[in-house]
Amino acid sequence: MSQRKAELLDAAIRYLIENGLADLSLRPLAEKIGTSARLLVFHFKSKEGLIEDVLDEVQARIQASFVSIAAAKKLRRVAPMKLFWRWATNKRNLPYLRLMYEVHFIAMQNPRVYARYLQRASFSWVELIEARLPDALRTKATATLCAAVFDGLVIELLSTGDLRRTTRALDQFIAMLARENESRVRSSG
Secondary structure (H helix, E strand, O other): OOHHHHHHHHHHHHHHHHHOOOOOOHHHHHHHHOOOHHHHHHHHOOHHHHHHHHHHHHHHHHHHHHHHHHHOHHHOOOOHHHHHHHHHOOOOOHHHHHHHHHHHHHHHHOHHHHHHHHHHHHHHHHHHHHHHOOHHHOOHHHHHHHHHHHHHHHHHHHHHOOHHHHHHHHHHHHHHHHHHHHHHHHHHO
16 A cells, blocks of 8 residues: 555544544545545545445454454453453544444445445454354354444444443353353363
8 A cells, every 4th residue: 555545544534533424525525634536536446445445444453452452461361352342432442433333334224335344344353253262152153242242332332322331231241151151161071
Protein backbone atom coordinates (compact mmCIF):
# COMPACT_ATOMS: atom_id res chain seq x y z
CA MET A 1 0.00 0.00 0.00
CA SER A 2 1.37 3.40 -0.95
CA GLN A 3 2.16 5.95 1.75
CA ARG A 4 -0.54 8.31 0.45
CA LYS A 5 -3.18 5.58 0.39
CA ALA A 6 -2.25 4.61 3.96
CA GLU A 7 -2.58 8.25 5.05
CA LEU A 8 -5.97 8.56 3.35
CA LEU A 9 -7.09 5.31 4.94
CA ASP A 10 -6.14 6.54 8.42
CA ALA A 11 -7.91 9.84 7.82
CA ALA A 12 -11.02 8.06 6.51
CA ILE A 13 -11.06 5.82 9.59
CA ARG A 14 -10.92 8.86 11.89
CA TYR A 15 -13.70 10.53 9.90
CA LEU A 16 -15.97 7.46 9.94
CA ILE A 17 -15.43 6.89 13.65
CA GLU A 18 -16.59 10.46 14.28
CA ASN A 19 -19.39 10.64 11.69
CA GLY A 20 -20.51 7.10 11.04
CA LEU A 21 -21.20 5.48 7.71
CA ALA A 22 -24.93 5.79 7.13
CA ASP A 23 -24.84 9.03 5.13
CA LEU A 24 -21.33 8.71 3.72
CA SER A 25 -20.66 10.66 0.56
CA LEU A 26 -17.20 10.86 -0.99
CA ARG A 27 -17.15 14.61 -1.60
CA PRO A 28 -17.71 15.69 2.04
CA LEU A 29 -15.37 12.96 3.24
CA ALA A 30 -12.67 14.05 0.80
CA GLU A 31 -13.06 17.69 1.81
CA LYS A 32 -12.77 16.85 5.52
CA ILE A 33 -9.66 14.73 5.08
CA GLY A 34 -7.89 17.11 2.70
CA THR A 35 -8.18 15.41 -0.64
CA SER A 36 -10.61 15.07 -3.53
CA ALA A 37 -13.29 12.50 -4.27
CA ARG A 38 -11.43 11.77 -7.48
CA LEU A 39 -8.27 10.81 -5.59
CA LEU A 40 -10.27 8.62 -3.22
CA VAL A 41 -11.69 6.76 -6.22
CA PHE A 42 -8.19 6.51 -7.71
CA HIS A 43 -6.82 4.88 -4.54
CA PHE A 44 -9.85 2.82 -3.49
CA LYS A 45 -11.67 2.25 -6.82
CA SER A 46 -15.10 3.20 -5.41
CA LYS A 47 -16.92 4.28 -2.26
CA GLU A 48 -17.53 0.61 -1.48
CA GLY A 49 -13.82 -0.13 -1.99
CA LEU A 50 -12.92 2.61 0.46
CA ILE A 51 -15.41 1.27 2.99
CA GLU A 52 -14.10 -2.27 2.56
CA ASP A 53 -10.50 -1.14 3.07
CA VAL A 54 -11.52 0.88 6.14
CA LEU A 55 -13.34 -2.11 7.58
CA ASP A 56 -10.47 -4.48 6.87
CA GLU A 57 -8.05 -2.13 8.59
CA VAL A 58 -10.28 -1.46 11.61
CA GLN A 59 -10.98 -5.16 12.00
CA ALA A 60 -7.26 -5.99 11.69
CA ARG A 61 -6.43 -3.44 14.40
CA ILE A 62 -9.15 -4.75 16.71
CA GLN A 63 -8.11 -8.37 16.16
CA ALA A 64 -4.44 -7.50 16.76
CA SER A 65 -5.48 -5.94 20.06
CA PHE A 66 -7.42 -9.10 20.97
CA VAL A 67 -4.42 -11.32 20.16
CA SER A 68 -1.99 -9.18 22.18
CA ILE A 69 -4.40 -9.00 25.12
CA ALA A 70 -4.98 -12.77 25.10
CA ALA A 71 -1.22 -13.42 24.92
CA ALA A 72 -0.28 -11.12 27.83
CA LYS A 73 1.39 -13.38 30.39
CA LYS A 74 0.67 -11.18 33.38
CA LEU A 75 -3.06 -11.38 32.66
CA ARG A 76 -3.40 -15.13 31.99
CA ARG A 77 -5.59 -15.68 35.07
CA VAL A 78 -8.33 -13.55 33.52
CA ALA A 79 -10.46 -14.99 30.72
CA PRO A 80 -9.46 -13.57 27.30
CA MET A 81 -13.10 -12.66 26.70
CA LYS A 82 -13.09 -10.53 29.87
CA LEU A 83 -9.80 -8.89 28.93
CA PHE A 84 -11.10 -8.04 25.50
CA TRP A 85 -14.33 -6.70 27.01
CA ARG A 86 -12.28 -4.34 29.18
CA TRP A 87 -10.40 -3.18 26.09
CA ALA A 88 -13.55 -2.87 23.97
CA THR A 89 -15.52 -0.89 26.54
CA ASN A 90 -12.75 1.63 27.07
CA LYS A 91 -14.01 5.04 25.89
CA ARG A 92 -11.10 5.28 23.46
CA ASN A 93 -11.84 1.92 21.79
CA LEU A 94 -15.65 1.71 21.84
CA PRO A 95 -16.02 4.02 18.79
CA TYR A 96 -14.15 1.45 16.67
CA LEU A 97 -16.65 -1.21 17.66
CA ARG A 98 -19.56 1.17 17.06
CA LEU A 99 -18.30 1.66 13.50
CA MET A 100 -17.83 -2.08 12.97
CA TYR A 101 -21.36 -2.89 14.12
CA GLU A 102 -22.86 -0.02 12.11
CA VAL A 103 -21.15 -1.36 9.01
CA HIS A 104 -22.23 -4.90 9.84
CA PHE A 105 -25.89 -3.86 9.90
CA ILE A 106 -25.53 -1.85 6.68
CA ALA A 107 -23.80 -4.83 5.06
CA MET A 108 -26.68 -7.12 6.04
CA GLN A 109 -29.04 -4.73 4.23
CA ASN A 110 -26.86 -4.78 1.14
CA PRO A 111 -25.22 -8.21 1.08
CA ARG A 112 -24.58 -8.07 -2.66
CA VAL A 113 -22.05 -5.28 -2.14
CA TYR A 114 -20.69 -6.35 1.25
CA ALA A 115 -20.96 -10.16 1.13
CA ARG A 116 -17.19 -10.61 1.23
CA TYR A 117 -16.91 -8.41 4.31
CA LEU A 118 -19.71 -10.21 6.15
CA GLN A 119 -18.26 -13.65 5.53
CA ARG A 120 -14.69 -12.66 6.36
CA ALA A 121 -15.61 -10.70 9.49
CA SER A 122 -17.52 -13.51 11.11
CA PHE A 123 -15.21 -16.35 10.16
CA SER A 124 -11.98 -14.63 11.24
CA TRP A 125 -13.39 -13.85 14.70
CA VAL A 126 -14.57 -17.43 15.17
CA GLU A 127 -11.09 -18.71 14.32
CA LEU A 128 -9.42 -16.28 16.74
CA ILE A 129 -11.77 -17.20 19.57
CA GLU A 130 -11.60 -20.93 18.90
CA ALA A 131 -7.80 -20.88 19.14
CA ARG A 132 -8.02 -19.37 22.63
CA LEU A 133 -10.64 -21.68 24.10
CA PRO A 134 -9.61 -24.39 26.57
CA ASP A 135 -9.07 -27.76 24.87
CA ALA A 136 -12.30 -29.25 26.25
CA LEU A 137 -14.36 -26.42 24.70
CA ARG A 138 -12.41 -25.85 21.48
CA THR A 139 -15.06 -26.19 18.78
CA LYS A 140 -16.36 -23.85 16.11
CA ALA A 141 -19.81 -24.05 17.74
CA THR A 142 -18.48 -22.84 21.11
CA ALA A 143 -16.40 -20.14 19.44
CA THR A 144 -19.49 -19.03 17.50
CA LEU A 145 -21.47 -18.90 20.73
CA CYS A 146 -18.77 -16.78 22.39
CA ALA A 147 -18.69 -14.39 19.44
CA ALA A 148 -22.48 -14.11 19.41
CA VAL A 149 -22.64 -13.40 23.14
CA PHE A 150 -19.92 -10.76 22.83
CA ASP A 151 -21.67 -9.18 19.81
CA GLY A 152 -25.00 -9.12 21.61
CA LEU A 153 -23.53 -7.55 24.71
CA VAL A 154 -21.67 -4.89 22.73
CA ILE A 155 -24.86 -4.03 20.83
CA GLU A 156 -26.75 -3.86 24.13
CA LEU A 157 -24.06 -1.61 25.60
CA LEU A 158 -24.05 0.67 22.56
CA SER A 159 -27.86 0.84 22.66
CA THR A 160 -28.33 1.42 26.40
CA GLY A 161 -25.01 2.64 27.74
CA ASP A 162 -25.43 0.21 30.65
CA LEU A 163 -21.85 -0.97 31.19
CA ARG A 164 -22.54 -2.41 34.64
CA ARG A 165 -25.35 -4.74 33.50
CA THR A 166 -23.62 -5.88 30.31
CA THR A 167 -20.39 -6.56 32.20
CA ARG A 168 -22.26 -8.64 34.77
CA ALA A 169 -23.90 -10.59 31.94
CA LEU A 170 -20.49 -11.27 30.40
CA ASP A 171 -19.13 -12.39 33.78
CA GLN A 172 -22.06 -14.78 34.12
CA PHE A 173 -21.42 -16.23 30.65
CA ILE A 174 -17.70 -16.68 31.40
CA ALA A 175 -18.58 -18.48 34.65
CA MET A 176 -20.93 -20.79 32.73
CA LEU A 177 -18.16 -21.58 30.25
CA ALA A 178 -15.73 -22.29 33.09
CA ARG A 179 -18.20 -24.69 34.72
CA GLU A 180 -18.78 -26.45 31.39
CA ASN A 181 -15.03 -26.73 30.85
CA GLU A 182 -14.51 -28.21 34.34
CA SER A 183 -17.33 -30.68 33.76
CA ARG A 184 -15.89 -31.85 30.44
CA VAL A 185 -12.38 -32.14 31.85
CA ARG A 186 -13.63 -34.24 34.80
CA SER A 187 -15.71 -36.51 32.59
CA SER A 188 -12.84 -37.14 30.15
CA GLY A 189 -10.25 -37.77 32.87
